Amino acid sequence: MSDxxxxxxxxxxxxxxxxxxxxxxxxxxxxxxxxxARFIYLGDTARLPYGSKSQETISRYAVSSARxxxxxxxxxxxxxCNTATALALDDLKAELPMPVVGVIEPGAQAAASLKKxxxxxxxxxxxxxxxxxxxxxxxxxxxGAHEMACPLLVPLVEEGWxxxxxxxxxxxxxxxxxxxxxxxxxxxxxGCTHYPLLEPAIRRVLExxxxxxxxxxxxxxxxxxxxxxxxxxxxxxxxxxxEASFYATDSVEKFQRLGSVFLGQPVGSVGLIDLGG
Amino acid sequence: MSDxxxxxxxxxxxxxxxxxxxxxxxxxxxxxxxxxARFIYLGDTARLPYGSKSQETISRYAVSSARxxxxxxxxxxxxxCNTATALALDDLKAELPMPVVGVIEPGAQAAASLKKxxxxxxxxxxxxxxxxxxxxxxxxxxxGAHEMACPLLVPLVEEGWxxxxxxxxxxxxxxxxxxxxxxxxxxxxxGCTHYPLLEPAIRRVLExxxxxxxxxxxxxxxxxxxxxxxxxxxxxxxxxxxEASFYATDSVEKFQRLGSVFLGQPVGSVGLIDLGG
Numbered sequence: 113m114s115d116x117x118x119x120x121x122x123x124x125x126x127x128x129x130x131x132x133x134x135x136x137x138x139x140x141x142x143x144x145x146x147x148x149a150r151f152i153y154l155g156d157t158a159r160l161p162y163g164s165k166s167q168e169t170i171s172r173y174a175v176s177s178a179r180x181x182x183x184x185x186x187x188x189x190x191x192x193c194n195t196a197t198a199l200a201l202d203d204l205k206a207e208l209p210m211p212v213v214g215v216i217e218p219g220a221q222a223a224a225s226l227k228k229x230x231x232x233x234x235x236x237x238x239x240x241x242x243x244x245x246x247x248x249x250x251x252x253x254x255x256g257a258h259e260m261a262c263p264l265l266v267p268l269v270e271e272g273w274x275x276x277x278x279x280x281x282x283x284x285x286x287x288x289x290x291x292x293x294x295x296x297x298x299x300x301x302x303g304c305t306h307y308p309l310l311e312p313a314i315r316r317v318l319e320x321x322x323x324x325x326x327x328x329x330x331x332x333x334x335x336x337x338x339x340x341x342x343x344x345x346x347x348x349x350x351x352x353x354x355e356a357s358f359y360a361t362d363s364v365e366k367f368q369r370l371g372s373v374f375l376g377q378p379v380g381s382v383g384l385i386d387l388g389g
Numbered sequence: 390m391s392d393x394x395x396x397x398x399x400x401x402x403x404x405x406x407x408x409x410x411x412x413x414x415x416x417x418x419x420x421x422x423x424x425x426a427r428f429i430y431l432g433d434t435a436r437l438p439y440g441s442k443s444q445e446t447i448s449r450y451a452v453s454s455a456r457x458x459x460x461x462x463x464x465x466x467x468x469x470c471n472t473a474t475a476l477a478l479d480d481l482k483a484e485l486p487m488p489v490v491g492v493i494e495p496g497a498q499a500a501a502s503l504k505k506x507x508x509x510x511x512x513x514x515x516x517x518x519x520x521x522x523x524x525x526x527x528x529x530x531x532x533g534a535h536e537m538a539c540p541l542l543v544p545l546v547e548e549g550w551x552x553x554x555x556x557x558x559x560x561x562x563x564x565x566x567x568x569x570x571x572x573x574x575x576x577x578x579x580g581c582t583h584y585p586l587l588e589p590a591i592r593r594v595l596e597x598x599x600x601x602x603x604x605x606x607x608x609x610x611x612x613x614x615x616x617x618x619x620x621x622x623x624x625x626x627x628x629x630x631x632e633a634s635f636y637a638t639d640s641v642e643k644f645q646r647l648g649s650v651f652l653g654q655p656v657g658s659v660g661l662i663d664l665g666g
Contacts, residue, residue, distance in 0.1 A: 264548065
């Protein structure tokens, strides 16, 4: 067992980080795959949203968040945030002495495994689209790629309008514009952890546009990639009972309320921390 | 002249602070009223939006932003942000050795001066509404008050959809709900510095609802209140030529691009600063 291997007295600890609540969809997919692990989830809610900010700021926020998780004893880190993955994954890998898994490469590989010459449309935040990380990952796998910034979707999800005529109309505008620019599209990759909550609305709108698409769930793809890293790097993991601790940099009450929607079960106690922002 | 008075060698310096660009509408109204002053504008763009965050976090962000402006030699501070005024004005007044003007009291007084028994509907962010500062200010002046949280309006303005069918529909939903809860409403107060850019859409939607309202421009009211404080506290102000310096905690390029829309003229060079977030 390497020095990065399992500390057998306490089992494996997996850190999961997002700017807010959306990354809980990754944790939700991960918990059944790693039933014996302990999880630390940090939502950097005081500084969200990352999606409209610059690369320098996002990298600084992501590294300070990851350091907090490292100090709590995590053995590996899952960056469950598309924007932080697109803009800070290299910095995180350079700064942290542990395996780091992002959401972009697993999502791209899931698209490739379904259809080896897929033409993929990626819906994401402005910062993610500007970084073009999905385009690089998809083209690196021989796939077609088109990215579309959808800045209104996160606010609509947070307003609770996941099943609402206004949201359908906003989706219709974004999707028709993207499909006009990339008419060969056959696969849709949801490049933001908020968007899975819009999947029924997206299916409905695509049907109305007469352009159905295969939809990739990158939360599940990321969870599976994480499980593969665990099997390879921490083979001695033994079950000690799943457990998750939650931390946020802003309102604990809001984290519990919104977070439970994304996690699919009640979020218990949440620790309020200050990262100096 | 008191020790808080004009330092005659350099003229008066007025600090203006907002979480982002919206406060530039206050600066825009202020510059013609104080033609001889120097202005320092800080947009805490790395940590925006304040509107969805907690009181503790907003107060911490506002005080650190104000300290930066104080260190640059400001003689007074205008809090050109409804959320920071609603949640941090008392902390700012306690922490800063200078006059501090917020946007809420001037807006409420402008409503009272137009109609002494007005029934005022306030549209604002979630955090501003939760603080109920407008309700206290309006009722303190003997006016009726109803506050409505409109979390989608800032993202719609930042998407550039100020003249768009989706925005009209969102406004129709928010306004009908508010007018159903407060049918006696005769005055509308725009409780967020982004909302003046939606004024034509708001007038159009109110006409469609058959419920026209007097709309209060709190940017202008705040500028006039600031000019009164200057006349009282810094009577020796002499013209040295208007000048404005701009600072932001995130992307200078985005500040220049979006900021010019709010300021109504090009924003020149912008200093990028780090407030430790």
